[in-house]
Amino acid sequence: MVGDGLWLIRGADAPIARDNGGAIANIALIATDAGPVLIDAGPSLRYGEALQALAKTLTGKPVARVYLTHLHPDHSYGDAAFAPAIVAATPGLIATLTRDGPGFADGMYRLLGDWMRGTELRIPAHVVSSPQEVVGGRTFRMLPLSGHSADDLAILDEATGTLVAGDLVFHDRAPSTPHADLSTWRRSLDTLKGLGHRAPAIGSTGSTPRCAGR
Template identity: 50%
Template sequence: MPVTIDTPPDPHDPSDPQRRQLLRLAAAAFVAPLLPMFTAHAAPLTYDLKPVKLDDGAWMIGGRQEAITFENGGAIANITILDSSEGAIIIDTGPSRRFGEELATLARTLTGKDIARVYLTHFHPDHVFGNQGFEAGKIAAPAGVIKGLQELGNGFSDAMYYIARDWMRGTEVILPSVTVTEGIEDIGGRRLRLLPRAGHTGADLALFEEKSGLLIAGDLAFLDRAPTTPHANLATWRNTLDELSAIDCKLLVPGHGPAESSTRAITQTRDWLTAIESIIVRCFEQGLDMTEAMQAELPAGFASIALARYEFTRSVMHLYPALEASKLPGVGKRSN
């Protein structure tokens, strides 16, 4: 049986809207008589981060297996904290300034030291919008991640503020100052093999920590949560997964989903990508429009994967335009 390290059960299970509604109503009923003038003001938002131990001096803050919503404040990605004699090493900073600041405080508490280094696995907002919790000079990422965040950061910011609202208060795009290249970095007794790759986006960073055997895959690997494809190149992604699967790791930390001693996340991610690509190509070749393709039947095995329909719908929007551009025959040109 592979070891699985997941987030603890959440008392405010957001997958149960009825229960959420009840809790909210109960809270309102309790508070209303006491604070008749202030019932419109919620308590200050807090992520209440719960680290789960992966190994000696290694913790994961598990993201919810959900889409970004106001209820979860965008805290959907896994964050890793490693202790070292030089200080805490953080991998990914979360969705907002508030998250980043809570993460920095937690890392200092867990390790009893300051922050030594922050790595970003890619430029998606659920992984990097907590950068303000850290000194930019400590934040490192591959050049493509920095460039992507520079180009797309403000657009991501608009979308994040629209969805997560007050959770995002004060959040700004902060670019890393340190550029990561392929190689090994020794930090305070940790030996990090830095693997700048691509596939999920044009620039992804996987990290293998040789002392603990932890493989931190970022969003190159998803587990029991459908992979996202807005900036993906599926063929490149599969090649990268082949390479990662050859690493003899003790525990694999995916970008979303439980950490496991098996490489199930890699297999599942690859299977998902192959399956959705073939469904979407077939829909296109049958002449279906995007809104029809989004309703295509999914393999039965996907039923256990969170957000399968949601991410499939998104992937249709990501992949269809390229299929149209590359596969529809030419039929005319400007005539004047």
């Protein structure tokens, strides 16, 4: 646990590979009165099912909402374990997943083999279209940005001041850039830096913002 009702599920500090099942993304799990919120879902049906079980163990409730931060499959394909009605993304990301999802799935099956058994990306049915959303009495600020990909979503948990930045922020590793626009990415980082979060950074000391990224 890294905050009040907030857990960080660490991904492997490594490339996508069979020995880690593609589980290299950091996932945030946040408790609400309606049930836990997941920010990102991991790479596969198998991983999404494990997240669902962990969420129930930690909070006593099934997952109420899953936010996807961007298109990359280590963050998104675990949504196969959840009903599309509770999976949320920006309009741009929904369009991108609809267009490019099958191609990414083919690549993941080649890389991971049996880890991907039964995995079929579910297109999010909940559209993120307002600057904030409230789930079970907990308020989340929605920050649609871009740079790491064409459609990145960062989310600020107002209760703890924790920023979950997806892959807009990398810590102690080289950023992944297959769909990056570096100048736009820098502007997005300036936006995140200017948010003025309250909590200290995860894994460091001082007054830098708390931020859960890769």
